[in-house]
Amino acid sequence: MSHVTQTSEQVRGTAAEHAVPPTPFHDLDAYVALPRLAGLALSPDGTRLVAGVSTLNDDATAYVTALWEVDPGGGVPARRLTRGAKGESQARFTAEGDLLFVATRPDGGTGKDTDEKPALWVLPAAGGEARVLARHPGGVEAVAVGRTAGSVLVQASAMPSAADLRTEERLRKERKEKKVAAILHTGYPVRYWDHDLGPAAPRLYACDLDGRLAGTPSAAATDEPLELRDLTPDAGTHLVRAGHDVAPDGSFVVSEWRVPEGRASVRSDLVRIDVATGERTTLLAADHEYEFGSPLVSPDGTAVAYVRRERSSRERPPRPSLWLLDLASGSSRPLTEGWDRWPGEAAWLPDGSGLLVIADEDGRAPVFRVEVADGGVRRLTDDGAHSSLVVSPDGTAAFALRASYEHPAEVVRLDLASGTVTSLRGPAERPQLPGTLTEVETTVQDGTRVRSWLALPDGASAEAPAPLLLWIHGGPVSSWNSWSWRWCPWLMVAQGYAVLLPDPALSTGYGQEMIARGWGRWGAEPYTDLMAATDAVVAREDIDETRTAAMGGSFGGYMANWVAGHTDRFKAIVTHASLWALDGFGPTTDAAFYWSREMGPERQEANSPHRFVEEIRTPMLVIHGDKDYRVPIGEGLRLWFELLAKSGLPQAEDGSTPHRFLYFPDENHWILTPQHAKVWYQVVLGYLAEHVLGEEPPELPLLG
Numbered sequence: 001m002s003h004v005t006q007t008s009e010q011v012r013g014t015a016a017e018h019a020v021p022p023t024p025f026h027d028l029d030a031y032v033a034l035p036r037l038a039g040l041a042l043s044p045d046g047t048r049l050v051a052g053v054s055t056l057n058d059d060a061t062a063y064v065t066a067l068w069e070v071d072p073g074g075g076v077p078a079r080r081l082t083r084g085a086k087g088e089s090q091a092r093f094t095a096e097g098d099l100l101f102v103a104t105r106p107d108g109g110t111g112k113d114t115d116e117k118p119a120l121w122v123l124p125a126a127g128g129e130a131r132v133l134a135r136h137p138g139g140v141e142a143v144a145v146g147r148t149a150g151s152v153l154v155q156a157s158a159m160p161s162a163a164d165l166r167t168e169e170r171l172r173k174e175r176k177e178k179k180v181a182a183i184l185h186t187g188y189p190v191r192y193w194d195h196d197l198g199p200a201a202p203r204l205y206a207c208d209l210d211g212r213l214a215g216t217p218s219a220a221a222t223d224e225p226l227e228l229r230d231l232t233p234d235a236g237t238h239l240v241r242a243g244h245d246v247a248p249d250g251s252f253v254v255s256e257w258r259v260p261e262g263r264a265s266v267r268s269d270l271v272r273i274d275v276a277t278g279e280r281t282t283l284l285a286a287d288h289e290y291e292f293g294s295p296l297v298s299p300d301g302t303a304v305a306y307v308r309r310e311r312s313s314r315e316r317p318p319r320p321s322l323w324l325l326d327l328a329s330g331s332s333r334p335l336t337e338g339w340d341r342w343p344g345e346a347a348w349l350p351d352g353s354g355l356l357v358i359a360d361e362d363g364r365a366p367v368f369r370v371e372v373a374d375g376g377v378r379r380l381t382d383d384g385a386h387s388s389l390v391v392s393p394d395g396t397a398a399f400a401l402r403a404s405y406e407h408p409a410e411v412v413r414l415d416l417a418s419g420t421v422t423s424l425r426g427p428a429e430r431p432q433l434p435g436t437l438t439e440v441e442t443t444v445q446d447g448t449r450v451r452s453w454l455a456l457p458d459g460a461s462a463e464a465p466a467p468l469l470l471w472i473h474g475g476p477v478s479s480w481n482s483w484s485w486r487w488c489p490w491l492m493v494a495q496g497y498a499v500l501l502p503d504p505a506l507s508t509g510y511g512q513e514m515i516a517r518g519w520g521r522w523g524a525e526p527y528t529d530l531m532a533a534t535d536a537v538v539a540r541e542d543i544d545e546t547r548t549a550a551m552g553g554s555f556g557g558y559m560a561n562w563v564a565g566h567t568d569r570f571k572a573i574v575t576h577a578s579l580w581a582l583d584g585f586g587p588t589t590d591a592a593f594y595w596s597r598e599m600g601p602e603r604q605e606a607n608s609p610h611r612f613v614e615e616i617r618t619p620m621l622v623i624h625g626d627k628d629y630r631v632p633i634g635e636g637l638r639l640w641f642e643l644l645a646k647s648g649l650p651q652a653e654d655g656s657t658p659h660r661f662l663y664f665p666d667e668n669h670w671i672l673t674p675q676h677a678k679v680w681y682q683v684v685l686g687y688l689a690e691h692v693l694g695e696e697p698p699e700l701p702l703l704g
């Protein structure tokens with residue numbers, strides 16, 4: 001007997017439109033309206049905590065991010081601080097407690113849609129209205145502040161030939177008026193995820209406050225925006241996608257510095273940039289073995305914690321580890337030698353005795369404490385995946401966003417002595433789930449443990465076994481360990497499916513060997529691990545092994561395509577933004593050099609799903625966005641053509657097939673707009689309902 005708690009009509013929104021849904025996951029309008037948290041900032045005195053919260057705009061066609069204040073003590077409810085029509089982001093506190101943020105707000109508050117660029121705004125600690133602090137003709141992209149004093153650092157993109165902001169403005173105006181969008185490249189890369197790189201490229205500017213924000217509101221009477229001082233006029237493309245950190249006293253910045261190394265490859269050095277003079281010195285120069293990134297200047301400004309990345313090759317995957325550079329002597333030493341995890345986001349403890357570091361582990365992303373003295377590593381948190389880590393000035397607590405597959409990101413306080421994690425009163429309640437989350441594992445042929453999350457619908461049992469959806473993660477070097485609005489299993493669970501989220505070979509959080517097992521062998525261990533995880537779960541009595549489907553996005557889509565060509569066990573396959581023919585994907589993706597280090601022509605050929613198109617006998621739903629530069633649209637187009645022309649699934653006399661292609665002309669690798677996210681889930685759920693549950697295909701009037 002089938003176990004389907006709700007008809008799929010409910011999520012598709014064509015019936016029961018006015019009924020109150022049992023959970024937001026039963027109703028796509030309710031789902032896309034759930035608030036989404038991102039980014040935390042803590043004032044230097046530790047009393048003010050600010051989070052970014054994205055909600056739907058009035059006509060539900062875009063998300064707008066506002067800044068909210070959350071009580072670090074947990075007593076007072078969160079309150080909204082900003083209300084700009086186009087939203088605010090990048091909250092940062094100055095040493096004096098003024099709140100900086102980036103916003104696009106037309107002058108005069110007319111609300112008219114202008115081509116206004118994002119500017120740096122300030123909400124003064126001393127009171128008064130928010131006002132513009134600095135502008136750049138290309139728009140302010142990022143902002144960083146010394147923790148104890150000093151300059152505000154602004155990142156903005158400038159035309160290579162513009163020596164000053166007046167020329168910058170003129171060049172941009174001319175291009176706009178003459179409608180010239182062409183870009184003349186001399187190097188690589190030329191695109192990133194969803195946007196073109198060039199002709200403007202990032203530079204770092206100092207925004208000297210000179211006491212302008214100090215004192216009473218009247219002291220800030222000079223409302224003219226501040227001048228930006230260009231610290232990197234010769235940056236060229238060296239700062240493209242380069243992270244940086246400002247010394248606590250604001251006197252220097254340590255930045256990644258991209259260096260073209262020929263053959264369309266780029267490496268990453270670390271440089272020190274003096275804020276007073278713009279003088280730049282190379283701290284660590286990358287070579288063929290190692291490159292450097294993610295700098296964090298120590299609280300006393302004498303050292304830099306950074307990630308040393310052992311570069312990948314055909315033989316080995318990349319291997320990042322945390323290191324410490326002494327700025328006076330220039331000598332470096334490892335901080336986490338022997339710790340078999342990939343260090344992610346980190347933050348210094350205020351006394352410089354150690355760092356808090358987030359790393360994937362066993363389907364979670366806990367916070368670890370790393371001791372500077374001896375490199376000791378201690379895990380501080382149990383459940384959840386953490387991000388946006390900030391440490392209180394007295395070093396007794398940290399604040400972070402914590403998410404998991406049980407809940408979206410929420411603000412938590414972590415007591416550093418006891419390890420106690422407390423949820424604070426954030427802007428949003430946890431949504432009620434339509435099922436339960438459990439963990440399963442199996443041991444595969446070579447003895448490796450493969451663990452997965454399994455989301456089960458309420459009521460799944462031996463009497464009412466649930467249909468199963470295998471959902472494969474992307475990357476591939478990543479983990480199913482955090483909430484994802486794009487890949488939300490609970491919408492499927494609300495329709496009665498159990499959803500299996502496995503971490504196969506190549507996943508992070510299980511040690512380097514788990515990644516090495518699948519390196520350059522995408523169609524081997526990653527595939528067999530996934531099948532073993534599926535075998536173990538369909539053996540459960542609460543799962544119906546006769547009604548299963550597989551799906552995935554990006555690398556997960558690659559794997560869905562590989563699954564399609566290698567087994568007929570699934571009733572349907574959904575493949576989003578997928579790699580199909582690796583000879584085409586390899587040189588056209590936005591960071592081709594990364595993949596070419598791993599694959600090479602033989603591995604491309606051996607692991608390419610397109611070679612098995614004739615073996616595909618399973619109905620496939622192909623999904624792709626035209627503006628996807630990570631997995632370019634050519635992959636989706638070729639997959640669709642070859643599926644119709646050659647797949648092993650017989651076509652009807654009129655040439656029709658059960659395959660479908662959901663194409664988004666104005667979306668990219670991610671389907672970002674709320675209305676298209678709804679269409680995505682509607683079409684996926686409808687396709688699964690038709691092929692897995694045997695229901696009638698749904699009517700989708702908005703699709704014509």
Ligand SMILES: CSCC[C@H](NC(C)=O)C(=O)N[C@@H](C)C(=O)N[C@@H](CO)C(=O)O
Nearest residue numbers: 474475476477478554555556591594630
């Ligand atoms: C070019 S750098 C590494 C590739 C990158 N890997 C990760 C861990 O994200 C990547 O973008 N891979 C895509 C093909 C992919 O699978 N992306 C996934 C995960 O980020 C997605 O959901 O978009």
